[in-house]
Amino acid sequence: xxxxxxxxxxxxxxxxxxxxxxxxxxxxxxxxxxxxxxxxxxxxxxxxxxxxxxxxxxxxxxxxxxxxxxxxxxxxxxxxxxxxxxxxxxxxxxxxxxxxxxxxxxxxxxxxxxxxxxxxxxxxxxxxxxxxxxxxxxxxxxxxxxxxxxxxxxxxxxxxxxxxxxxxxxxxxxxxxxxxxxxxxxxxxxxxxxxxxxxxxxxxxxxxxxxxxxxxxxxxxxxxxxxxxxxxxxxxxxxxxxxxxxxxxxxxxxxxxxxxxxxxxxxxxxxxxxxxxxxxxxxxxxxxxxxxxxxxxxxxxxxxxxxxxxxxxxxxxxxxxxxxxxxxxxxxx
Ligand code: BTX
Numbered sequence: 037x038x039x040x041x042x043x044x045x046x047x048x049x050x051x052x053x054x055x056x057x058x059x060x061x062x063x064x065x066x067x068x069x070x071x072x073x074x075x076x077x078x079x080x081x082x083x084x085x086x087x088x089x090x091x092x093x094x095x096x097x098x099x100x101x102x103x104x105x106x107x108x109x110x111x112x113x114x115x116x117x118x119x120x121x122x123x124x125x126x127x128x129x130x131x132x133x134x135x136x137x138x139x140x141x142x143x144x145x146x147x148x149x150x151x152x153x154x155x156x157x158x159x160x161x162x163x164x165x166x167x168x169x170x171x172x173x174x175x176x177x178x179x180x181x182x183x184x185x186x187x188x189x190x191x192x193x194x195x196x197x198x199x200x201x202x203x204x205x206x207x208x209x210x211x212x213x214x215x216x217x218x219x220x221x222x223x224x225x226x227x228x229x230x231x232x233x234x235x236x237x238x239x240x241x242x243x244x245x246x247x248x249x250x251x252x253x254x255x256x257x258x259x260x261x262x263x264x265x266x267x268x269x270x271x272x273x274x275x276x277x278x279x280x281x282x283x284x285x286x287x288x289x290x291x292x293x294x295x296x297x298x299x300x301x302x303x304x305x306x307x308x309x310x311x312x313x314x315x316x317x318x319x320x321x322x323x324x325x326x327x328x329x330x331x332x333x334x335x336x337x338x339x340x341x342x343x344x345x346x347x348x349x350x351x352x353x354x355x356x357x358x359x360x361x362x363x364x365x366x367x368x369x
Contacts, residue, residue: 040065040067040071040075041075041078041079041110042109042110042111043064043065044061044065044072044075044079045079045084045110045111046111047061047064047065048086048094048095048096049096049111051095052095052096054095055089055092055093055094055095056093056094056095057092057093057094058072058073058093058094060093061093061094076088076094082100082104082106082107083099083100083101083102083107084096084098084099084100085097085098085099099277099279099280100279101277101278101279103123103149103151103278103279103282104123105121105122105123107279108121108123108147108149108279108282108283109121111283112283112286112287113283113287114145114286114287114290115290116143116144116145116290117145117147117176117286117287117289117290117293118145118147118283118286119143119145119146120137120142120143120145120146120147121146121147121148121149122137122146122147122148122149123149123150124148124149124150124151125150125151125152125168126150126151126152126153126154126168127148127150127152127153127154128153128154128155129153129155129156129157129245130148130149130150130153130173130174130175130245131157131175131229131231131243131245133148133175134146134148134175134176134177134243134245135231135233135243137177138177138233138240138241138243142177143177143179144177144178144179144180145176145177145178145290146176146177147174147175147176147177147286148174148175148177149172149173149174149175149282150166150173150174151168151169151173152166152167152168152169152173153166153173156173156247157229157245158227158229159227159229164227164229164247165257165258165261165265166247167252167256169251169278170249170250170251170252170256170267171247171248171249171250171251171252171267172246172247172248172250172278172281172282172285173246173247174245174246174282175243175244175245175246176243176244176246176286176289177241177242177243177244178190178241178242178243178244178293179239179240179241179242180239180242180297181238181239182238182239183237183238183239184232184234184236184237184238184239185338186239186301186337187230187232187234187239187242188215188230188338188339189296189301189304189337189339190230190242190244191215191216191228191230191244191339192215192216192304192305192308192335192339193292193293193296193304194216194228194230194244194246194289195212195215195216195217195218195228195308195311196212196292196304196307196308196311197285197288197289197292198210198218198226198228198246198248198285199211199212199218199307199311200288200292200307201281201284201285201288202218202220202225202268204284204288205281205284206268206271206272207272208220208268208271208272210225210311211311211312211313212308212311212312212313213313213314213360214312214313214332214335214341214358215339215341216228216230217313218248219313220266220271221266221271223264223265223266224261224264224265224266225248225249225265225266225267225268225271226246226247226248226249227246227247228244228245228246228247229244229245229247230242230243230244230245231243231245246285248268248281248285249265249266249267249268250267250268250269250276250278250281251267251268251269251275251276251278252267252269252270253267253269253270254270268281292304301337305334305335305337308335309334309335312332312334312335313360314332314360314361315332315333315334316331316332316333317331317332318330318331319331319332319358319359319360319361320358320359321343321353321356321357321358321359322356322357322359323356323357328345329345329346330343330344330345330346330351331343331344333350336352338352339354340352340353340354341353341358
């Protein structure tokens with residue numbers, strides 16, 4: 037059940053450009069005008085700026101930029117994702133907390149979000165730079181009723197969600213570099229880390245970690261990654277409201293995930309391939325023993341990258357080094 041507050045936020049949000057009188061709000065919410073006024077005061081305390089114009093009514097003029105459980109949940113249009121939200125100012129890694137919550141029995145869709153991570157994790161024990169308030173650092177606890185072999189599909193799905201969310205709010209053209217980097221203009225803007233706990237034929241839970249660079253300028257990214265990392269701000273030239281972005285991602289995630297559960301992997305595969313980095317192009321692939329040229333064709337249901345050699349032989353890759361171009365994925369195609 038939505039609280040009166042949540043409904044109030046929704047009504048104010050959907051009337052951003054006009055005023056709503058106390059009477060109208062009290063009618064719509066079915067509470068007294070005094071109750072409306074009290075709720076407005078509470079919203080003010082949480083950082084919402086509400087303009088109260090005589091004879092016109094109320095209007096939201098600014099949203100809180102501070103992330104809290106409340107600001108994330110208000111107006112969040114999901115049914116399962118984000119029902120439980122844990123917000124921290126500073127953590128070592130949101131992944132570790134999400135694992136702990138899974139063990140304590142928290143359910144599908146639980147979100148752990150932090151303003152800052154001091155030990156943000158990438159894949160294979162790499163570090164993920166997660167500075168205070170400059171990006172989105174969160175973990176999502178998922179309990180899909182799927183066999184472990186399908187876990188890579190969740191990572192691919194998450195990449196699609198990020199690419200779709202970014203495309204829906206900007207003119208930017210995000211791309212997905214297999215398996216799961218989100219690039220804009222050849223630079224990494226987001227990363228995904230999937231950690232799974234499973235029995236032989238059933239996933240117990242997945243902790244899906246998502247890191248997105250949002251409001252960093254060039255100088256606030258560490259020097260060693262500046263040439264290959266970027267942020268929404270750097271690419272779009274404006275600063276972004278973190279609360280709103282997290283809500284958008286959670287909503288996009290829920291819709292995409294529900295479609296995946298109902299219709300299977302095909303819609304995800306099609307979307308992934310729409311955003312796939314260097315798909316249709318020739319790259320160099322190498323293992324310890326050899327190097328060869330191949331064209332990137334698409335992805336497979338088991339998470340593999342499908343390639344085609346010059347001789348027309350199709351091959352599935354699970355791990356190999358891909359040379360994305362001179363100078364790495366930073367280079368122009
Ligand atoms: P990855 O292994 O693909 O990427 C890690 C590599 O990316 C690093 O070695 C570095 O070169 C580069 N890198 C580090 N920080 C950044 C950054 N902020 N922007 C761009 N490039 C960077 C990707 O791993 C998975 C990242 C998941 C992060 C989320 S945040 C919430 C959750 N908690 C947590 O500890 N990890 C996940």
